[in-house]
Amino acid sequence: MATDSFLASFPPYVWLSLLIAIPALFLLRDVWVWLRMPPGPTPLPFLGNKLQLPKSQPWLQFEQWSKIYGPIFTIWIGRKPTIVISDPVIAAELMEKRSTKYSSRPRMVAMGEILWDGASVLVQPYGKEWSTRRKLLHQALTPKALRLYKPVQSAEASRLCCELLQSPADWDKLLERFTSSIVFSVAYGHRIDSLNANIIHQRFKFMHYSASLNVPGKYMVESFPILKHVPDILAPWKVDIKVHGREEAAANMALVDVVRSDLARAKTRGDDIPDSLCRLLLELREKEHIPLSDRDFSFIPASLFGAGSDTTASTLCTAFLALVTHPEAVRAAHEELDAVVGSSRTPTFSDEPRLPYLCALVKEVLRWRPVAVLGGTPHASTEDDHYEGYYIPSGTTVLGNSWAINRNEEYYPDPDRFHPTRFLDPTKKAELSLTTPEGKPHPSKSGHSSFGWGRRICPGADLAANSLFIALAKILWAFEIRGLKGVQYDTFAYTEGFNIRPKKFECEITIRGEAHREVLLRELESAKEVLEVFTPFEES
Numbered sequence: 088m089a090t091d092s093f094l095a096s097f098p099p100y101v102w103l104s105l106l107i108a109i110p111a112l113f114l115l116r117d118v119w120v121w122l123r124m125p126p127g128p129t130p131l132p133f134l135g136n137k138l139q140l141p142k143s144q145p146w147l148q149f150e151q152w153s154k155i156y157g158p159i160f161t162i163w164i165g166r167k168p169t170i171v172i173s174d175p176v177i178a179a180e181l182m183e184k185r186s187t188k189y190s191s192r193p194r195m196v197a198m199g200e201i202l203w204d205g206a207s208v209l210v211q212p213y214g215k216e217w218s219t220r221r222k223l224l225h226q227a228l229t230p231k232a233l234r235l236y237k238p239v240q241s242a243e244a245s246r247l248c249c250e251l252l253q254s255p256a257d258w259d260k261l262l263e264r265f266t267s268s269i270v271f272s273v274a275y276g277h278r279i280d281s282l283n284a285n286i287i288h289q290r291f292k293f294m295h296y297s298a299s300l301n302v303p304g305k306y307m308v309e310s311f312p313i314l315k316h317v318p319d320i321l322a323p324w325k326v327d328i329k330v331h332g333r334e335e336a337a338a339n340m341a342l343v344d345v346v347r348s349d350l351a352r353a354k355t356r357g358d359d360i361p362d363s364l365c366r367l368l369l370e371l372r373e374k375e376h377i378p379l380s381d382r383d384f385s386f387i388p389a390s391l392f393g394a395g396s397d398t399t400a401s402t403l404c405t406a407f408l409a410l411v412t413h414p415e416a417v418r419a420a421h422e423e424l425d426a427v428v429g430s431s432r433t434p435t436f437s438d439e440p441r442l443p444y445l446c447a448l449v450k451e452v453l454r455w456r457p458v459a460v461l462g463g464t465p466h467a468s469t470e471d472d473h474y475e476g477y478y479i480p481s482g483t484t485v486l487g488n489s490w491a492i493n494r495n496e497e498y499y500p501d502p503d504r505f506h507p508t509r510f511l512d513p514t515k516k517a518e519l520s521l522t523t524p525e526g527k528p529h530p531s532k533s534g535h536s537s538f539g540w541g542r543r544i545c546p547g548a549d550l551a552a553n554s555l556f557i558a559l560a561k562i563l564w565a566f567e568i569r570g571l572k573g574v575q576y577d578t579f580a581y582t583e584g585f586n587i588r589p590k591k592f593e594c595e596i597t598i599r600g601e602a603h604r605e606v607l608l609r610e611l612e613s614a615k616e617v618l619e620v621f622t623p624f625e626e627s
């Protein structure tokens with residue numbers, strides 16, 4: 088009461104002055120930061136560059152701005168600065184060499200904190216909670232573990248080829264089933280036989296819901312995180328998100344229970360179950376303390392589907408678009424496969440060192456149209472920093488514009504041309520070069536930046552690269568892939584969103600010869616033997 092009457096005793100001009108002074112102080116602070124940060128399009132007070140940001144394909148506008156303001160520029164979303172990087176050396180300098188400062192994520196209150204309650208590694212801020220989860224993921228994705236997953240990747244690729252033989256028009260759906268099945272086999276030791284499996288419907292539902300929360304401006308809580316503490320009774324939007332979060336957590340825990348019962352059954356019967364990330368983590372948990380609740384633990388294998396299935400399938404769709412529009416690449420791959428593998432068997436992982444063109448083709452697919460077009464989930468800085476005389480305050484969002492980086496002409500001359508030999512050494516024969524011979528040496532040892540940077544770099548990169556290699560090797564060995572006569576293909580027609588894929592298109596996929604067909608059908612039998620142990624999730 089005393090405070091109320093004290094405040095009421097202020098004359099109106101004091102209130103008016105405060106009303107002007109507080110925003111003015113904020114504005115002064117923003118101008119002071121803006122003047123010291125890397126240049127960029129001029130922001131409006133409090134709104135920033137919101138009105139200048141395009142509603143679709145922002146990476147194209149960012150690429151244009153990089154030509155005006157340079158390879159590192161600033162945009163403002165409201166009062167929050169974001170730096171956008173379009174040069175691989177700058178991206179590596181900040182997110183790799185200075186990774187202690189640039190490895191966090193921007194706060195995503197609705198998705199990361201209310202829906203997932205901090206359980207998802209993808210959006211977790213840098214710190215102990217994140218590193219516990221990341222270490223567990225790494226334990227199941229070591230080179231030794233990756234070798235264990237190769238037989239199922241190879242068997243699934245053989246099955247994919249036979250499915251393409253049967254229904255070539257469904258090629259994009261077949262690629263999706265292929266990557267879903269690999270991710271589920273690696274995560275839980277169970278395969279996917281059809282995209283109609285209940286589990287797939289459920290996972291897509293969760294993915295779409297979480298993506299729907301991440302729409303800028305949809306929830307005030309993103310600008311005013313304190314709203315997260317409003318009691319549920321006054322915030323029905325929060326209750327709705329929590330209900331979805333509980334449903335997803337229950338589904339994740341049920342999947343871990345499936346593997347737990349598989350293990351128990353195998354113990355009683357004295358037989359074995361397939362190696363999977365979930366099995367490995369459950370066995371580890373018996374030996375040592377893992378400081379995670381059952382709920383949080385269940386999010387680790389579950390993160391594989393969200394992060395690994397659609398990304399790999401979309402990259403394969405890009406490969407099809409590249410092959411359809413660049414027949415010379417199909418011819419070169421056929422030549423190499425015929426010389427090294429012949430026509431009496433399909434390629435295997437052990438052929439990889441002798442298939443440099445194919446390895447280069449996989450890299451070029453990843454470079455040409457990076458699926459995580461703005462570097463996947465953004466990074467955020469956790470300390471003030473300076474770069475080339477510019478100030479970068481703690482809490483800045485950092486976007487690596489993979490689109491612009493992968494099309495940077497200094498590194499990749501003629502960047503729109505799908506040109507795998509740019510990743511081969513100048514003899515174009517044997518060794519796979521780590522840098523591009525025609526352009527400047529690239530700072531990343533893979534020669535592109537499509538898997539991200541530093542401590543947050545994609546932990547599934549090698550698993551994904553193995554799936555891409557074996558699928559493309561077997562498909563190219565078996566099939567001719569051509570564009571339809573008279574159809575003009577637009578290599579820029581891509582979907583919107585965080586992850587992009589080519590808009591639906593038709594193409595001609597035909598078997599290269601009778602010998603190839605027979606080999607595919609023969610090898611399907613041994614593939615079935617490998618896949619048999621990965622019992623399928625049921626269809627609806």
Ligand code: HEM
Nearest residue numbers: 208209394395398399459462463538539540543545547551
């Ligand atoms: C072609 C396929 C893939 C591409 C292009 C891709 C790309 C990316 C990118 C760009 C990031 C963000 C990196 C950064 O913040 O610097 C990322 C993160 C991540 N990826 Fe992948 N990815 C692919 C497949 C996979 C697979 C198969 C898995 C599963 C094993 C996976 C698991 C993850 C996880 C868990 C993260 C979050 C890491 C963290 O925040 O610490 N990804 N991925």
